[in-house]
Amino acid sequence: MAKLNKEYPSKKIEKSNTSSLKKWTRRGFIGAGAIAGITAGGALIVGIAIRPGDRTEDLSGYVTNGDEHLITTWVKVATDNTVTAIIPHGEMGQGVHTALSAMLAEEMEADWGAMEIMEAPAEKDYANFALAREFLFGSANVPSVLFDSLNGAMLAAAKSMNMQITGGSTSVRFTGTGAMLTAGAAAKELLLSAAAKQWGVPITQLRAEKSFIYHNNKKAPFSEFAEIAATLKPNLQPKLKKRNEYKLIGKSLPRVDIPAKVDGTAIFGIDAQIEGMKYGTVKAAPVHGQKVSEMDDSIAKKMPGVYGVYNMEDYIAVVADGYWHAKNALDFIDVTWTSSSIKNIDDKVIFDNYRSAIKSGKGKLLHKFGNVEKSINESASIHEAEYSVPLLAHACMEPMNATAWYRDGKCDIWAGTQNPLGTRQVTADTLGIELESVTVHTAFMGGGFGRRANPDYTNQAAQVSKKSGMPVKLIWSREETTQQDFYRPSVLGHLKAGLDIKGLPISWESKFVHNMDPHEASAVIYDIPNIKAQYMESPTHIRVGAWRSVDHTQHGYFTESFIDELASNAGIDSYEFRRLLLKTKPRHLNVLDTAARMAGWGKTLPPGYAQGIAIVESFMSIVAQVVTVDISNGAPRVVNVACAADAGMAINPNGFIAQMESGIIFGLTAALYGEITISNGSVDQSNFYDYKMVRMDDAPSIDVEIISSNNRIGGAGEPGTPPIAPALVNAIYKASGQRIRSLPIGNQRFSIKA
């Protein structure tokens, strides 16, 4: 099995000192030489970049050691024939390091068992070109919220392909299919060409297998040809395998990050150890956007272990000899925050404003087919409903944290982040130093889900280190993590359908407040001739951001519940009703049919039990789920979830299944419990007692079936989330006759429909 490289950046944290920091700066490698066959720092560089703008000579300094060769931006071959995949995405449990390395190894014919994997440094040469290309040149699928959520500077940087973001279920579908496969194939072709030259035989008589090149009975390791390969021009469009030729892709390879996660040795951001490091914690204004008005730290600064108390304008910080002392002192600081009319805002005000915005009718058009106004007038009947969802926190298990060391005009950051380059840029901007003076050391993320794309916590660490003059590990309390999130926005939606005489929709209109990404989230998969979707704006002061599956969470719920209402009104079975509207979409039909078959749709169930179905296409994957619910005790208990998913194909089937399971529990937590409320302008919830999670005893059994339709590869990390809420409320409706148009379900109790 492949393993994590010893030089894996997260491991660097353990032994961080000035000498190991030096290796990651640019300076040492200026003039390191050109690509092929030229030595740099004593190492032979065998570099190929398959991307426009060859930066191999710059990159070699960052990722090669003395006796290793760099082949393409994405792979290097050591003299001992170890092939190392360099992965430009962060690992937060989605298995990206394993999946992307397998894609590279597949095309390169590298020996998976002897492979090493490292995460790319936060250098713009590793900016996610594949993702950038999709963003700039024509795919609507890249969630631009990931860029918008940073800041103006980062947005500009993102547009100049300065991106290295993990999010939007993009890693496999863009980096994997756009870069890793090609890189592997190009590297293999180069090595084969080099072998053909060295052995004086036609390339057609050679084959590569498990990091060796073969000619009849003769064989030699890849490493023997690295030097010659360096002198050759890489093929930018190498021949790729057909899917039926895959040997690694499509196999459930064990994830390379798992062993370290069961013996306690995995290094997360919070595990950074820097010599001389102090510990800090912060409290930001409870009303987002407010600032410190007055701060009395007379008690706090005299408390044991405290090195300093700092007014950071929009937050206060304590630095001490340990987290416990820092946290205790923080609680003894008397702060007055600036005041404004925002303090009167609560959820009622927010939703009243949303409702007024929708009523105003002044919307921005997202989707339009046919003529909704005309078709509404021609309808036999009209059905309307208002749906809403609340703000949601990400609740990553690892509280927000970062370690920073600012000295001599330079800053090092150690953190788990979905956005290392953005972190680097924002840190440089905030501290007023050059991008080159900031180094970001990434580590595993104890959950991301979109939260760790925002560089606010790393920024605070940098500021506090600069202000205190010390290397500081800054750790947020759970309460701070809950109250200073970038929340899934609260959303209000108004849906209106015009129906024909049989009750089938001929017209579909949706208006909603709060639009983020992706834009197709509010599109409808069903064959309805007249569709119009528009959004209205009603900004609040609450910080919002990307949350696993982004806008699909609310639109999946709105659309799939409302379509269920139409089915019920028409007196047609929910599953059959969807089939009628998906006649021209065989791929969707197949997913829907599979989920129904898995769950035994229509079978006799015990009293109080019922099934609900939903299907959502997101991030180029189609997922249908059937929930079996039991309401016989009043509170809904989710018994089972049957999930059918078509992502074209699954790179790592067991990993894909795990992503579906995870997405389902994530969405179920939101549907059952998830709610951040606002009173007096600030967040009410603080910890897991009032921001509840699905736990072992309320987790359903989950069955997942992967459908390999051979279509373009879709996402895995997010598409499991959107269908679960509507499938659940549709099941509850069937059991109780009660329609849930506002989430979460919370403490509602249901009785069995007579």
Add this chain to the structure above:
Amino acid sequence: MVKLIVNGQNHEINIDTDTPVLWVLREKLGLIGTKFGCGSSLCGACTIHVEGKPIRSCVTPVSNIEGKSVTTIEGLADAEDALHPIQEAWIEHQVPQCGYCQSGQIMSAVALLERNPNPSDEDIDASMRGNICRCGMYGRIKAAIKSAAKKV
């Protein structure tokens, strides 16, 4: 000065006695496998064993464990480079995703099997409901506990 026995090793640490064990382990002893999740005994990420029983180290003052035998994730296996059967089952079932909660999950699971070698679904629910897995790997955790139960 507080005297501690952690993973079989004796330590004498100069620290306020009300400091939670979690921070002593992480910041004084460098045992960073035990994680901070909530600080309020609500999530289970910080679970360790004291005299073989699972406790939440984030709310347990270090004075409470003075002189008692403490086991953390680092000390779970019999020997270095070896794994506890629960850890092996965790790999077999590919349980962790982000992995942050897993030290706590594993410590709770080991404690469960030590007092109940053949737990039912309900036993597992009751013993493991204190440990949150935000990545939602409950099904795999349950399957891994059952498969380890057969081997322990």
